[in-house]
Amino acid sequence: MPYIIDGKAISAQIKEELKTEVTAMKERGIVPCLAVIQVGNDPASSVYVNNKKKACAYIGIESLAYELDECTTQQELVSLIEELNQNEKVNGILVQLPLPKHIDEDTIIQTISPKKDVDGFHPMSVGNMCIGSKGFLSCTPAGIIQLLKRSGVVIEGKECVIVGRSNIVGKPMALLLLRENGTVTVAHSRTKDLKEITNRADILIVAIGKPKFITADYIKEGAVVIDVGIHRNAENKLCGDVDFEDVKEKVSAITPVPGGVGPMTIAMLMENCVEAVR
Numbered sequence: 001m002p003y004i005i006d007g008k009a010i011s012a013q014i015k016e017e018l019k020t021e022v023t024a025m026k027e028r029g030i031v032p033c034l035a036v037i038q039v040g041n042d043p044a045s046s047v048y049v050n051n052k053k054k055a056c057a058y059i060g061i062e063s064l065a066y067e068l069d070e071c072t073t074q075q076e077l078v079s080l081i082e083e084l085n086q087n088e089k090v091n092g093i094l095v096q097l098p099l100p101k102h103i104d105e106d107t108i109i110q111t112i113s114p115k116k117d118v119d120g121f122h123p124m125s126v127g128n129m130c131i132g133s134k135g136f137l138s139c140t141p142a143g144i145i146q147l148l149k150r151s152g153v154v155i156e157g158k159e160c161v162i163v164g165r166s167n168i169v170g171k172p173m174a175l176l177l178l179r180e181n182g183t184v185t186v187a188h189s190r191t192k193d194l195k196e197i198t199n200r201a202d203i204l205i206v207a208i209g210k211p212k213f214i215t216a217d218y219i220k221e222g223a224v225v226i227d228v229g230i231h232r233n234a235e236n237k238l239c240g241d242v243d244f245e246d247v248k249e250k251v252s253a254i255t256p257v258p259g260g261v262g263p264m265t266i267a268m269l270m271e272n273c274v275e276a277v278r
């Protein structure tokens with residue numbers, strides 16, 4: 001059996017470290033505060049928002065919940081964000097995506113002050129990440145770096161292959177692996193001979209959004225595999241983009257779904273909230 005990279009345990013460890021830091025902040029009279037905005041009541045978004053609020057409560061971060069009606073206008077949402085940008089008590093602003101179709105996500109992301117952009121989606125945050133300046137890191141890729149480091153996986157000098165080039169996972173993942181001195185290749189739907197490329201990977205990160213797409217023939221013997229995908233199958237069970245059962249004898253370490261990358265995304269959001277105060 002491969003080494004199972006336990007995202008639940010690692011995220012719990014990070015949350016514990018943050019709780020200690022926030023307790024010390026509170027002793028100095030500083031209470032970190034995150035504003036969480038949800039527009040409409042999409043059930044999946046409600047689950048994510050609740051999990052974020054619970055994590056805040058555990059660590060000691062105050063959370064302000066804004067549950068807006070589905071027909072909230074773009075201008076109303078922009079006005080609320082501008083008000084929160086000015087509110088000195090608020091350290092971080094999170095707008096749960098996706099937004100209803102009549103609201104332009106890019107406009108909303110760009111309205112959030114880069115100083116409070118705890119999701120790390122603002123072009124300023126992305127630019128800082130690109131040139132290696134201080135700034136908020138995208139939560140899922142930053143969580144993957146923590147998973148690798150805290151599991152003792154060396155990134156420096158390794159062949160790292162990312163399958164998927166989305167703005168929230170694939171592209172920022174490439175930047176963060178480069179920062180760690182990995183040799184990075186990014187593959188996508190137009191890549192020719194994907195198997196040949198993934199078979200070079202010492203570290204393979206998969207974020208394509210297709211259940212069990214990556215099978216043993218895509219993987220080099222002994223590779224470390226990080227599965228970002230998350231899907232619910234016909235029996236209502238969760239699975240990833242990697243066929244875990246098929247690849248498990250070939251890899252040296254792998255993240256499970258659930259319990260791998262998922263818990264890390266929230267842990268890194270909490271890290272960004274504390275960073276906003278620091």
Ligand code: NDP
Nearest residue numbers: 164165166169188189190207208209228229230261262265
């Ligand atoms: P997107 O749909 O935005 O991007 C998918 C990427 O995969 C695209 O770049 C696409 O290429 C590429 N792709 C699609 N099919 C293939 C293929 N056959 N071969 C090679 N590349 C392909 O997805 P996200 O990045 O947002 O998410 C990916 C998965 O990760 C989803 O299952 C999502 O639910 C999950 N996720 C999990 C998170 C967590 O916290 N655990 C957080 C974020 C996402 P192209 O650009 O050419 O179209």
